[in-house]
Amino acid sequence: MTSQENWKRNLYILMGSQFLVMSAMTMIIPFLPLYLQELGVTDQDAVSVWSGLIFAANFVTAFIFAPIWGKLADKYGRKAMILRSGFGMAIVLTLTGFATGPWTLLLLRLLNGMISGFIPAAIGLMSMSTPKKHMGYSLGMLQAGAVAGSISGPLIGGIMADLMGFRMIFYFTGGSILIAALVVLMFVKERFDPVEQNVKTSTIEDFRTITAIKPIMALYVVFFIVQAALIGINPLLSIFVQELSPTQNVAFFAGLAMSVMGFANMMASPVLGRFSDRKGHQYVLLFSMLFIALVSFPQAFVTSYWQLLVLRFLLGLGLGGLLPMINSLLRNNAPEGMESRTYGFSNSFMYLGSMIGPAVGGGFAGIFGIRSLFIFSGVLLLVNVWIVYRKVLPRLRKPRKKDAHATLMENTNQQKQKG
CATH class of the missing domain: 1.20.1250.20 (MFS general substrate transporter like domains)
Structure with missing residues (x-):
């Protein structure tokens, strides 16, 4: 084969x-x-x-x-x-x-x-x-x-x-x-060739080595904000649906609002992924982020359930251009031999966003109302657009320098040869 x-x-x-x-x-x-x-x-x-x-x-x-x-x-x-x-x-x-x-x-x-x-x-x-x-x-x-x-x-x-x-x-x-x-x-089937490491490092040292490559820390922050902004809405979505359609089956329609976003995400992910292979993962990430930020704001002003459903579907289409693009960029910039650790830290940021998002979202909605949560989410996503534009794109336009991990390994091997 x-x-x-x-x-x-x-x-x-x-x-x-x-x-x-x-x-x-x-x-x-x-x-x-x-x-x-x-x-x-x-x-x-x-x-x-x-x-x-x-x-x-x-x-x-x-x-x-x-x-x-x-x-x-x-x-x-x-x-x-x-x-x-x-x-x-x-x-x-x-x-x-x-x-x-x-x-x-x-x-x-x-x-x-x-x-x-x-x-x-x-x-x-x-x-x-x-x-x-x-x-x-x-x-x-x-x-x-x-x-x-x-x-x-x-x-x-x-x-x-x-x-x-x-x-x-x-x-x-x-x-x-x-x-x-x-x-x-x-x-x-996996063809795995482990990279020999002569220096044992701690988790903190690994994190410093990985994030020394400039786009990676920015991508971690983007991942965290995406999770916090979007997951923070989910626990309160059923209450918002009840406000829009008080006489209907709330559980069913709340589930449908979540599912329609998932269906759109499932449809868009392979298409946007293939498109990004031709045009650049970073550009698809930037425009997808801008799109979902702009789609988030109108959800605060909907007057019917069906308006919300359409906007949730559009949000799902944009989501198809986020996580695969972030993961692709992480893979392309990860230090050699530390690829899985790079993904490990990105998942920690994802889980952190999943923990903090609902707690902050619930508190924010309690003070300003549920509709304000969509405005708050949109603002966070616009911050992400700025991060991708200012911190990710400029770095990816430049030729990559030798990463910190490769430099560390090279210096270690040179010292070993001298010894």
Whole structure:
């Protein structure tokens, strides 16, 4: 099999695997508060508090451990990290079906975040095996697979919970992730050549080395703001839908508003990815960011649910040009031998945005009202446009200098030869 056929086969297999993983991970979203009630938490205020803690727990440990898994991926390979995460999450999610109370559930969610990393490792593997001229298309297709899973998961989970009960869903999701891990084990091929490192470095030293390459820190900040600005709206979207359509099925229409954005994202990601391979990832990122910023503001002034739905669809189209482009630019600028660590830190920024966004958004909406949240989100995204224009584009127009990691390794080898 040629190298071109190999990367394409890996792409399609990992797309399918990401669909299984994301659908499994999001199946529990519709009924987690109800599962807490089954575990004995009956007071509504207590259910709300526990639900928030349990949702956040996964992000907290994922934020801490993402750079560690990235470092191990650079040492042992990205496929090894996919398998570690896949088999680990399969076990933890299955055990979640045996939870005996809220504390057990909280600990299992913390553990799940600690061992997560299937999708970042898959992105790392594809970014290393895909020819650079196809990078945007490849990562766009991966994004489409993940988004399709995140759209399908809540729907499938809600239906299965009614038919099978809550605990059975965890057994099903564990089995789904196990299948994805087994498929990767048997069919995904990785040619991994670890870069020899004579100097042992700490996580902080790795971060300094990676962010010494100027566009990377700016891209991390962009990633963080995107997550904070967009995820911060999601918890309150159902309340806004209720304000627009008080007599309709609020849960269904709120879900539809989220799903339509996901469908648009899934449609646009491969198309914008292929376009970026021809025109430049940075330019697609810039104009996509500007587009979603401009689409965010009108949402604050809608007078009907259907106006909101159209704007959410347009927002999803723009999102298709963000994450694949950021990941492509990170791959192209990462220090040699530190690619997975570069992605590990980017995922920590993503998780940080996912934690901070809802908390800040809830406080902002509490003071100024829900509609102001869309204005706030638009302003944050315009800040991102400025960062990409001033901090990313000028650096990418210039020829890249030797990165800090390569310089460190060269100096170390020279000293070793002199010794």
